Amino acid sequence: MATNPHKASRLADHPRQAEEDCTFLLGVSAGQEEALTELYDAYAPMLLALALKMLRSVSDAEEIVQELFQDIWRNVFSAMEGTVHTWMVTSTRDRALSRLRARGQRRQPQAFDPQSAWVIPGLIPASADGMAREEIVAALKTTSREEQQVLALAYYEGFTETEIADVLSRPVATVRTQLNTSIMALHHATPWHGTTAPSHEGFTPESYASRALMVLDGDDARRFDAHLALPCEACLSYLRGVKQTVALLPIVLAPVPPSPDIKERILFSIRLSRVAEADLGIRDMRPDPLPSAAPPDLPESPSKGKRIPWLMIGGMFLVLFILVGLAAYVDTLIDKVGGQYEFIQGQAHELSALKTELSGTREILSVLDSPMLEIVRLSGLSPSPESHGNLFWDAESKMAVLEVTELPYASDGTEYQLWIILKDKSILRSTLAAVAGPDSAKMYLTAVRLPAEFQDHVDVVAVVRVRKDAGAEAPGEMYLQGSAGPGGADQRTK
Secondary structure: OOOOOOOOOOOHHHHHHHHHHHHHHHHHOOOOOHHHHHHHHHHHHHHHHHHHHOOOOHHHHHHHHHHHHHHHOOOOOOOOHHHHHHHHHHHHHHHHHHHHHHHHOOHHHHHHOOOOOOOOOOOOOOOOOHHHHHHHHHHHHOOOHHHHHHHHHOOOOOHHHHHHHHHHOOOOHHHHHHHHHHHHHHHHOOOOOOOOOOHHHHHHOHHHHHHHHHOOOOHHHHHHHHHHHHHHHHHHHHHHHHHHHOOOOOHOOOOOOOOOOHHHHHHHHHHHHHHHHHOOOOOOOOOOOOOOOOOOOOOOOOOOOOOOHHHHHHHHHHHHHHHHHHHHHHHHHHHHHHHHHHHHHHHHHHHHHHHHHHHHHHHHHHHOOOOOOEEEEEEEEEOOOOEEEEEEEEOOOOOOEEEEEEEOOOOOOEEEEEEEEEEEEEHHHHHHHHHOOOOOOOOEEEEEOOOOHHHHOEEEEEEEEEOOOOOOOOEEEEEEEEOOOOOOEEEEEO
């Protein structure tokens, strides 16, 4: 068993640790449970501390960590985040924020006490990631209390620049500058800080820190994301480095030792998934009926007047006691196996859903890999002006990929639909089922087959919110709109 690669580390050691983490990740991809255990032992205490600080619930924080490592076993890893450390921390924070928003537990800016926000905690045991923590704390202490406060509100509470400005009664420009100052103080202490922020499309250097923290809002967020989607390699590369710096922040938290049950549940889940992957048609796991036991050979009934030996009577009671105990044990065993059977069935359904998701992902990638794409940009309308998106379509295959971001949560009685409109007549309505769920604020991608008339005659592409029971021709409220007519779409050639 290898030693913990993050024990008593320094910031200068992080490139080496990133290589070791990649080695463990390759081991996970090869199906090595020990590699997953190494990553878990190294990261679970820090990730649990981050989730607990944000959610303020031990059970919710443990669920976040368990889900994360189950996804790692399924090879759900984004190389766009740079290092394994960065991806794991970013994914934990994103999941925690999504859970807060979905359950309505996120603290509201107008009712928040800014004095409770801190980015450098009080006394922490010296074993909390050794030198790396000391270097991070030293870098952050070069900033003012106001700058640290702004960073805490952005990172741990998930407030946007506008919300932070409302909480602290400061201009948005001041908030952005203070966020950048606190992040850059830490960034310049890292070994990957060599490049400077690009000046593209009029973005200020301060914008990159806010984008890495995901607190940009309004038109600035839409313009920045549209620029990154071109893609702009210089901006993506610099932003990746800033994200890697932001992911160091949880190191200053006191590690929270996870309960042994979390690791046991993760390992039990992946072992069952191996069985289910081998055969998705899972066999009936309930036990076969036990063969009925033959009655014991009893002595012939004694003749009248004879006495039954006491030893024989004691033996009969002992046999009866054993049979009753065995029956109780078998009954308990059947209950346990039945529970395991239900759990395995749930895993089978989950794996089936993953296969469906993988098929959809391949379809999306086949469209985005087209040598020539037309892009219809969708802008948010009055109900949700912060929403935005793009429709990437391939004229040759008649397929498109719809990308939408920051749509409001759709209640149980409503849903979002993609409308393709030809001269005030809808020629396609495609329901966006996943946007109705609790993660609706995140980016949503789906592949859509376009009608034959799309290329030459379509006027408008729109995302519309309708009632589920309103019928096929019912009107809806338009949330996103883009022009697909002449001059309304951009062309990108690979």
